[in-house]
Amino acid sequence: xxxxxxxxxxSLPISLAMRRITWLVPMxxxxxxxxxxxxLSAVVMIDLRIWGVSRSGTAIARSExxxxxxxxxxxxxxxxxIALMFGAPRxxxxxxxxxxxxxxxxxxxxxxxxxxxxxxxxxSGKDAGVPVQLVGIAALxxxxxxxxxxxxxxxxxxxxx
Amino acid sequence: MRVFTELLHWVEMTPLAVFVSQSTxxxxxxxxxxxxAVSVVFGMIAILDLRLTGxxxxxxxxTDLSRQVLPWTWTAFAIAAATGVLMFTGQAVKYSLNFAFLxxxxxxxxxxLNVLVFHFVTYQGVxxxxxxxxxxxxxxxxxxxxxxxxIAVAAYGRLTAYYMFx
Numbered sequence: 001x002x003x004x005x006x007x008x009x010x011s012l013p014i015s016l017a018m019r020r021i022t023w024l025v026p027m028x029x030x031x032x033x034x035x036x037x038x039x040l041s042a043v044v045m046i047d048l049r050i051w052g053v054s055r056s057g058t059a060i061a062r063s064e065x066x067x068x069x070x071x072x073x074x075x076x077x078x079x080x081x082i083a084l085m086f087g088a089p090r091x092x093x094x095x096x097x098x099x100x101x102x103x104x105x106x107x108x109x110x111x112x113x114x115x116x117x118x119x120x121x122x123x124s125g126k127d128a129g130v131p132v133q134l135v136g137i138a139a140l141x142x143x144x145x146x147x148x149x150x151x152x153x154x155x156x157x158x159x160x161x
Numbered sequence: 162m163r164v165f166t167e168l169l170h171w172v173e174m175t176p177l178a179v180f181v182s183q184s185t186x187x188x189x190x191x192x193x194x195x196x197x198a199v200s201v202v203f204g205m206i207a208i209l210d211l212r213l214t215g216x217x218x219x220x221x222x223x224t225d226l227s228r229q230v231l232p233w234t235w236t237a238f239a240i241a242a243a244t245g246v247l248m249f250t251g252q253a254v255k256y257s258l259n260f261a262f263l264x265x266x267x268x269x270x271x272x273x274l275n276v277l278v279f280h281f282v283t284y285q286g287v288x289x290x291x292x293x294x295x296x297x298x299x300x301x302x303x304x305x306x307x308x309x310x311x312i313a314v315a316a317y318g319r320l321t322a323y324y325m326f327x
Contacts, residue, residue: 022323026316026320026322026323027316027319030312030315030316030318033199033200033203033315033319034200034204034312034315036197036200036204037200037201037202037203037205037207038203038204038207039204040200040201040204041201041204041205041207041208042204044201044204044205044233045229045230048229053229054225054228054229056221056222056225057220065218144197147197147200148193148194148197151189151193152193154186157185157186158185158186
């Protein structure tokens, strides 16, 4: 079904127009890559405080400081990502792309949980505990896998798919 | 110039370069890590750059932010550089004629120069503007320049791929 869908999308006027404007796809890809970098870095900055590598400020303050950057970047990455799906509808077909969407969903869930867990910890007067640290690691690893999967179309081929 | 081209031809013949250019998935696998590493370089250094320009993160001291950001920036840069060199060796001659690639290398040389001047001149006086006071113009300039250069490096990296495989 994805194959027909990608063929249909590829024939849409918007898709044809995007491929005619030669600089549009590389420009969208650049924005996509840069915003992905902000997502990863914002999670790293929050994790550094949760892990205790950095001790400046509270973990909640750290999370509140970087979450707006992180969600803005997620929004930009999503919008440019959707635009790129129309510009290069090939990607709709491969399983790695679908796997990337699952990874992103899991990464978003872990990222949403972080401040919730931090606030609960704080009200009981404790510093970031092991469960929060693990969710912090999970968020970073999941975002990293999603990022790698974004250029992982070759994996489908390598696995014989 | 001729010597240079011969050197690049020799590079393409080295076993590692042959692996990159001949293996079915080698290039794609290396490229996957390259793009991810470049994105982390940008994201991490952008945090420090924004602090230096005065646009954000004024609640952190410059030294505190540097300590947190720079190990990740340099690790990601090392991965990006190593994977970048590998991809280059596979088609060294073709890359050396790729305009976008040459712009990207020139921009990175400029970024390197910016880091050197900032680290060995401007940053020496950081104690005076580490926290709570405006950052001097030289540091603001270094931050803004770095931010602009890394955005352009990512863009020319993408354009390099487009000139190589239109």
